[in-house]
Structure formats: C-alpha cells, structure tokens
Amino acid sequence: MSCDREGEDPLSTWKAREAALYRVLPYGGLAVGTLLTLVTPAPRGLPLPVTLLLVAAAGGWVAWFITLHPGWQSRRPRMAVYYAGLLAFGAVLVVASPWYGYFAWIGYLHAFPVLSWRWRIAGVAVTAVLVATAQGGGTSAARSDWQLWLVLVLFNMIVAGAVVWFSIVAEREDTKRKRLVAELAAANHRLTEAARENEGLHAQLVTQAREAGVLDERQRMAREIHDTLAQGLTGIITQLEAAEQARDRSADWHRHVDNALALARESLTEARRSVRAVRPEPLETARLPDALAELGGRWSAVHGVRAEVSTTGTPRPLHPEIEVTLLRAAQEALANVARHAAATRVGLTLSYMSDEVTLDVRDDGTGFDAVNGPPSREPDGGYGLTAMRQRVDRVGGRLDVESEPGAGTAISASVPALPGGAG
Numbered sequence: 001m002s003c004d005r006e007g008e009d010p011l012s013t014w015k016a017r018e019a020a021l022y023r024v025l026p027y028g029g030l031a032v033g034t035l036l037t038l039v040t041p042a043p044r045g046l047p048l049p050v051t052l053l054l055v056a057a058a059g060g061w062v063a064w065f066i067t068l069h070p071g072w073q074s075r076r077p078r079m080a081v082y083y084a085g086l087l088a089f090g091a092v093l094v095v096a097s098p099w100y101g102y103f104a105w106i107g108y109l110h111a112f113p114v115l116s117w118r119w120r121i122a123g124v125a126v127t128a129v130l131v132a133t134a135q136g137g138g139t140s141a142a143r144s145d146w147q148l149w150l151v152l153v154l155f156n157m158i159v160a161g162a163v164v165w166f167s168i169v170a171e172r173e174d175t176k177r178k179r180l181v182a183e184l185a186a187a188n189h190r191l192t193e194a195a196r197e198n199e200g201l202h203a204q205l206v207t208q209a210r211e212a213g214v215l216d217e218r219q220r221m222a223r224e225i226h227d228t229l230a231q232g233l234t235g236i237i238t239q240l241e242a243a244e245q246a247r248d249r250s251a252d253w254h255r256h257v258d259n260a261l262a263l264a265r266e267s268l269t270e271a272r273r274s275v276r277a278v279r280p281e282p283l284e285t286a287r288l289p290d291a292l293a294e295l296g297g298r299w300s301a302v303h304g305v306r307a308e309v310s311t312t313g314t315p316r317p318l319h320p321e322i323e324v325t326l327l328r329a330a331q332e333a334l335a336n337v338a339r340h341a342a343a344t345r346v347g348l349t350l351s352y353m354s355d356e357v358t359l360d361v362r363d364d365g366t367g368f369d370a371v372n373g374p375p376s377r378e379p380d381g382g383y384g385l386t387a388m389r390q391r392v393d394r395v396g397g398r399l400d401v402e403s404e405p406g407a408g409t410a411i412s413a414s415v416p417a418l419p420g421g422a423g
Helices: 008-040 049-065 070-074 076-096 098-104 108-112 117-133 141-142 146-194 195-244 250-275 281-285 286-303 320-341 383-394
Strands: 306-312 345-352 355-361 398-403 409-416
Touching: 008 049, 008 076, 008 098, 008 108, 049 076, 049 108, 070 108, 070 141, 076 098, 076 117, 098 117, 108 117, 108 250, 117 146, 141 345, 146 195, 146 250, 146 409, 195 250, 195 281, 195 320, 281 320, 286 306, 286 345, 320 355, 320 383, 320 409, 383 398
Parallel strands: 306 345
Antiparallel strands: 345 355, 355 409, 398 409
C-alpha cells in the first residue's frame, strides 16, 4: 500500500523490500534447517547440543554484520570477512546435518551484494560445493558415493557459474546503458539548443544512433556468447554423456569428467574476458601460431581426432582484432568438425603473405552440399558460420567454404595483414 502513496518511488520501495528479504532469509535458512534436523531423521556429524550452539553462533554472526550494521555492506574488506565466516558456518553446519543446506544456499544470495565480481565467482563455487554436499546427503554420503557427489558439484557449479556470468553481463550492461543514456541526454540537450527548429530530424538521428549502438553491441555479445558459453556448454554436455556411457570403465570415465571440468573452467574464463572485451587468453600469453598449435592439441586430445597445425611465410605480430578473428574462426571450424564431420584428420594452415593472412581448415569428414547448405543446421539456424562470416567481414576480410558430400570440407578465412598496433 505504501507504494501507492503520492510521491512514493516504486523503485525505492522495491529495493527496501529486497534489502529486508536479504536480511531475513539467513534466519529462515537456519530455522528450516534446525526444524528438519529435529523432526526428520538424517545423518548427523555432530551432537545435537553442539549443532544448536553453532546455529546460535551463525545467527549472531549474521545479526552483527547484516542486521545490526546494515551500513557495512558498502565496505568490501569487512564484508569479505563476513562472507568468509558465512561460508565457514555453512560448511560446519552441513557437516553437522545435511538439512543445513538451506542455510548454505544463502551463500549464493549474499555473494552478489557484498563481493566484487572476481571474488563472487570463488564464493559461488564454494557455495556450490556445500549445496551439492547437502543435496547428496551430507559428508558421509559424499564419501561413500563420491561419483554422485562429483556430478552434483559439477551441476551446481555450471548452473551457478551461468547465473553469475549473466549477472555480471547484466551489471555491466546496466552501467553501460546508464552511461549511454547520460551521454545521449547531454547530446540531446546541446542539439536541441542549437537546432530547435529541426526537432523532428534531431529525434530521428538520436533514435537511429541509439538503435545502431544497441544492434552493434547485441551482435558482438551474440558472437561472443556463441564462441564461449555455447561452445563450452556443448563440449561439457558431450563429455558428460560420454562419461555416462563409460560408467563401467573407470579410466575413460575419469578422462571424460576431467575434460568436462577443464572445458567448464576454460569457458568461464573466456566468458569473463568476452564481457570485458579482452583478447582471448591464448593470445595474451602466446603469438598466433603458438595459440593455434595449442588449440589444435587441446582439441585433438579431447575428441581423439588428429589435428595438424602448420604455418607458412614469416610470422609477425598482427593487429589484435585480426588475431582474435583468426583464432575464433579456428575455434568455430574445429567445433563444426567435432559436431558434424565425423572426420579422422583435420589440418590447419596459417599463411602469412605480404598484404593478407589466410587461415585454412580442412577435414576428411562427410562434407555437405556447399551450394544448398548443410543437411542439418544447428539449433540456432546455423549461427556458427554466420558468426564466423560476420567476424571476418568486420575486419575487411572474406570467408570461403568448399565442400562436397563424402569429400570433406575446407574453410578459408582471409584477412588484411594489419600490423600490430595499427588503428
């Protein structure tokens, strides 16, 4: 009813209610966990009196930092101490009884307002382990059936990681949108003062500029999401499905699970770098030929298909956007080979010429009719080749695709040889 009063700000009212819920939920988690511990049989790791004493201590910890001192939320070092204590209480209580997973879950909620985004990822990962342990029936169940516990941890980390990643995207997009709105408002004021008689044209120009900016950013984010998160999740699912089929072969099962974990970590790292518009990690630590050789080696180890990487001409530093374009083209081409080609061999050739650089990716797979397109497109309508072509076109290059049914596929990306540091 208060938000209906004259002069009341609905956004402020909503934020006040959200803050109140943020302060109350930890006590609810403690209450639910204690009630279920008392009335429902479950494995207990600690005596009940000790458990109740820990519950009281955890409630006091939350009350001191959150309820009694709400102004401390803006002090990141102090909140880091609070969050570390919250995780410690959650871990001990989950050991005491898996029902306290309801309290450990608060780690997800409190990571967002009290931690910076770098530490938020670590906090959410620890919380995912605690929640997975509680879901699996406690520490004793995790020790007896560690494979199930590992799957639960992996699932919670993937879901939590995706939520954190999208929250970071949303925060940065919100900041960028506010800055854009402020800049557009200032420009609108100046233009209105200078050309009041032409308000209609001015409004049209501002609208077009805003739509062009939004479209360009949307296309960039779509390409980056496809190149990082979508490909990573596809690889993780493939490895987990392979692990499920290799359940009776311990070595193969471990290999597929390790591959899935590595892909998850790599995808999360690349997703964060994409949001910040930073070059991919391989290009931060190596030159383009070395980054392609490392990519081919990793891909071959995961998929069991031989990938040969070679370089012709004299390698030289290129403009960062050129190198990123070629690396992303190689990643997408290899992803397509893994999904569709059923190939036994793949070759990548990077050719340095005087005025352009060409990346050729060839496979001996099933191929397709290059005129009419592949027989089965991706769920998103074949966005992989579209994103690759957009990237190459964006830097003034060209993408050629040659394929025949039963004769493999060849993809060639040619881009200008802009030197490193060029504008």
